[in-house]
Amino acid sequence: MRALQYRAVGAAPEVVEVETPVPGPGQVLLRVTAAGVCHSDQFIMDLPEDQYIYGLPLTLGHEGAGVVESWGDGVKGLTVGEPMLVYGPWGCGRCYTCAQGKENYCEVAAELEIRPPGLGAPGAMAEYLLIDDPRHLVPLGDLDPVASVSLTDAGLTPYHAIKQSLPTLVPGSTAVVIGVGGLGHVAIQILRTLTASTIIALDQSEPKLDLALEVGADQAFVPGEEAERQIRALTGGRGATAVFDFVGAPATTAFASQVVSVGGEIAIVGVGVGTVDVGFFSTPWDAAARAPYWGSRSELMEVVQLARAGKISVEIETFSLSDAPVAYERLRAGTIRGRAVIVPEQQEPGR
Known part of the structure; x- marks a missing residue:
């Protein structure tokens, strides 16, 4: 599959071919329908080598939407083709804050080296995205994934x-x-x-x-x-x-x-x-x-309800996966109106 990766400290991100992930036990594979571009991406790509901690190569994209493609053993309750938003700040799921749905404040994520997609784990700027646990998926329903993907962070x-x-x-x-x-x-x-x-x-x-x-x-x-x-x-x-x-x-x-x-x-x-x-x-x-950070899983559900009611929307500009590096150039130049969203091109047979 194709993915946008940050491959060397100080270099521009580039579109490359990588292996399509296969879901293991408890995991879910999404076919990506949209991924948001964020200043946080630019922040980490601007870090000097002695401060960069996110691993290389890094597939970018912590705002993700997609449809369920497949899943591993032990996953229940999903349907192939079901549209989902990705809750990005992954935690352990077991500590006190995670038990409240506040995985953005997980007490042991750093200790266990649990990283969000696009901020340590492979992100959504690819044709497929591996989700570590189905609890990190929020049903999108009939909302447009391209218009809605940035709700996962910008909302x-x-x-x-x-x-x-x-x-x-x-x-x-x-x-x-x-x-x-x-x-x-x-x-x-x-x-x-x-x-x-x-x-x-x-x-x-x-x-x-x-x-x-x-x-x-x-x-x-x-x-x-x-x-x-x-x-x-x-x-x-x-x-x-x-x-x-x-x-x-x-x-x-x-x-x-x-x-x-x-x-x-x-x-x-x-x-x-x-x-x-x-x-x-x-x-x-x-x-x-x-200094608040991201939000809880239940709050993402509330944000989706605000969007469904027509109370909030995200101004977007769309780019293909091939043109994703241009989106980051525009982001750095400050010429994006609202949020840039990457939409993967039609997948070729066999990919």
Whole structure:
């Protein structure tokens, strides 16, 4: 089968021929119908050799959708051809957090060397994807896999971050979204659906600010001193109740610290090196900062229900598997509107 692999540190990913996996006991094989492109992929490919821990060659793609092709001994309840989304943050399935469906916070995944597809295990940017356990599959139903595949991260990750802040996002509150990319534009829709907050979006790109307004933001600004003044003016001087930073760069986390309100919350969602210093002289009284990661299995089911109800959708641009390297070039250049999705070409007989 064909797959997009990162094969050497510092090199561009390339499409290669690899062996088609065969499911062993307890495993499921999917024929891939779509795979999402994420900034996290670019982050790990930009790591220097002394920090790279994901193994080579690495088949990319931690957002995956496909149809059930076959399975190994011990798997029950599946049907060949059944459409599925892949829950990506695999855990052990046995520890306390995994028992709650929070495999994104598995207590022993690192110890047991359990890695997500595309982030250590072979990913979804291939014609077939091996799933370690059927519990990591969520039925897609009649949703379009190409339009829906990014719900597994670009939908789940902001949903998980926002859900934790819902008690504070009451009428009269203000939510600031920094970065209107693949995750940020979905976050705006989730905030619009689940809260009565005023939503302010920030991005350096004018087209992305336009997208923010299209999907439900009340205001959209280029970050900077003027944006900070605007946020203060719109909140009567209080600042933002919650700030969701989908960039995570030092400049954006510093901005979040400047605009958060007394008792407010900062969620650093973007995979970057920015940090927030919390203390008497660095943040407003009782302000809190956290770094949520991905989301739980039950939350992915909830995200799918929001999509099925027409409350959220992902802006996508599609690329064939052959053109997947171009998608990463566009991602680096910042010219993707929403999320890039890789769609494998029609498979040839015998592959």
